Amino acid sequence: xxxxxxxxxxxxGSHLAEHxxxxxxxxxxxxxxxxxxxxxxxxxxxxxxxxxxLGSILNADLVDxxxxxxxxxxxxxxxxxxxxxxxxxxxxxxxNIIGSETVIEKAHKYSRPVLVTSTSEIYGKNTSDLLSxxxxxxxxxxxxxxxxxxxxxxxxxxxxxxxxxxxxLPTVIVRLFNTVGPRQVGHYGMVIxxxxxxxxxxxxxxxxxxxxxxxxxxxxxxxxxxxDTLIRTDAAHGNVFNVGGSDEISIADLAATVxxxxxxxxxxxxxxxxxxxxxxxxxxxxxxxxxxxLREFIGWEPTYSLPEIIDRVIAGQRS
Ligand code: UDP
Numbered sequence: 001x002x003x004x005x006x007x008x009x010x011x012x013g014s015h016l017a018e019h020x021x022x023x024x025x026x027x028x029x030x031x032x033x034x035x036x037x038x039x040x041x042x043x044x045x046x047x048x049x050x051x052x053x054l055g056s057i058l059n060a061d062l063v064d065x066x067x068x069x070x071x072x073x074x075x076x077x078x079x080x081x082x083x084x085x086x087x088x089x090x091x092x093x094x095x096n097i098i099g100s101e102t103v104i105e106k107a108h109k110y111s112r113p114v115l116v117t118s119t120s121e122i123y124g125k126n127t128s129d130l131l132s133x134x135x136x137x138x139x140x141x142x143x144x145x146x147x148x149x150x151x152x153x154x155x156x157x158x159x160x161x162x163x164x165x166x167x168x169l170p171t172v173i174v175r176l177f178n179t180v181g182p183r184q185v186g187h188y189g190m191v192i193x194x195x196x197x198x199x200x201x202x203x204x205x206x207x208x209x210x211x212x213x214x215x216x217x218x219x220x221x222x223x224x225x226x227x228d229t230l231i232r233t234d235a236a237h238g239n240v241f242n243v244g245g246s247d248e249i250s251i252a253d254l255a256a257t258v259x260x261x262x263x264x265x266x267x268x269x270x271x272x273x274x275x276x277x278x279x280x281x282x283x284x285x286x287x288x289x290x291x292x293x294l295r296e297f298i299g300w301e302p303t304y305s306l307p308e309i310i311d312r313v314i315a316g317q318r319s
Contacts, residue, residue, distance in 0.1 A: 001020075001026070002027075002071045002072075003020050003027050003028070003073070003074060004030060004073045005027060005076060007057075008028075008030065009029055009031035009033060009040050010035060010037075010040065010077075010080075011040070011185070012076055012220055012223065013036065013076040014044075018043075021050060028051045029051070030057065031077065032077075053066055056099070057095065058099050067103070068106075072113045073113070073114040073115070075114055075117065076117050078096050079093075080119075080188065081189040082149075082189040092145075092152070093152050097152050097155050100116065101159055103116075104159050104171070114170070114172075115227060115230060116172070118174060119153050119176055120175055120176065123135060125139070125285075126138045127287075131242065132293075133239075144280065146281070161173065161240070165238065171237060172230045172231055174227060174240075174241050175243065175289075176218075178218065178244065179219075179244075180313060184220070192254070192313055196317050198266060199266050199314075203266060206269055207255050207269070208270075208271050209270075210252075212251075212285075214250050214251070214285070216244050216247060216287065217247070217306060218243065218309075221304060221312075222302040226243050229300070235297060242290060243291070243294060257306070261307060261311060262314050
């Protein structure tokens with residue numbers, strides 16, 4: 001199989017590229033290196049089954065050429081990270097809406113199966129026990145950057161879904177929940193790499209709000225096989241899947257765990273949301289995925305525990 005990975009020099013994309021190459025697939029990575037980094041794919045350059053194309057998903061001719069030469073498309077290129085979305089909303093919206101439309105339209109032109117990576121931000125402020133794929137979205141004002149990001153990703157999902165329903169294009173939608181692992185950087189939000197970086201430098205760990213908000217973290221090593229299997233599973237086409245971990249932890253407890261596991265002398269410092277992001281910023285108090293559908297369709301189970309996930313990030317940053 002020859003796979004095109006848009007955003008393949010990013011954190012998740014580069015792990016997916018490695019995974020596909022290791023099992024004998026060919027990979028084309030299309031990335032404009034805006035948040036992706038060449039160092040993420042450096043080890044792959046020179047592999048005869050690997051090709052790197054520098055460019056944007058907003059360049060329709062370039063996307064056309066890359067899609068035409070692939071058998072399947074993993075669409076990961078996007079503006080991600082709450083901090084980046086808040087800082088650069090226009091660019092983020094253009095990439096996430098126009099860029100995604102371009103990729104999906106070209107996949108349709110050449111009849112290539114396409115997997116789009118959406119996000120748990122879709123659910124907004126819905127704090128249900130277990131968020132299922134059909135659950136309602138609860139969003140604040142579209143004038144707040146965070147919710148405009150959720151809207152943009154919803155439009156991407158709608159495009160993927162309607163191309164499947166109306167035009168028969170094989171599409172799969174994946175909603176990633178707090179995926180972490182080696183090579184992820186903390187510049188754009190992303191709490192675990194930030195906490196680990198602060199702990200290793202002996203700086204205070206910045207817990208936003210009162211730290212009672214919870215998340216479930218998933219190791220990228222568990223996320224990537226799910227993406228690979230889903231695109232190859234005909235029954236999955238036309239469906240949306242949550243991909244996420246199951247151990248729920250508060251951000252305050254997460255900070256304490258990072259300090260403990262890295263044997264750091266750092267302290268914890270509470271920072272208001274206004275200081276961390278912008279006035280009126282709204283966080284999600286809780287986000288726990290129901291992954292029963294993923295288990296049912298492809299028999300998927302996460303394998304890394306939270307301590308292992310944290311240890312892998314610590315080891316990655318130390319090296
Ligand atoms: N967070 C924090 N300190 C940081 C970065 C993030 O307390 O330095 C919090 C953030 O407010 C949120 C949680 O950690 O409640 C997860 O943030 P992240 O940006 O990693 O993911 P998301 O908000 O998209 O779940």
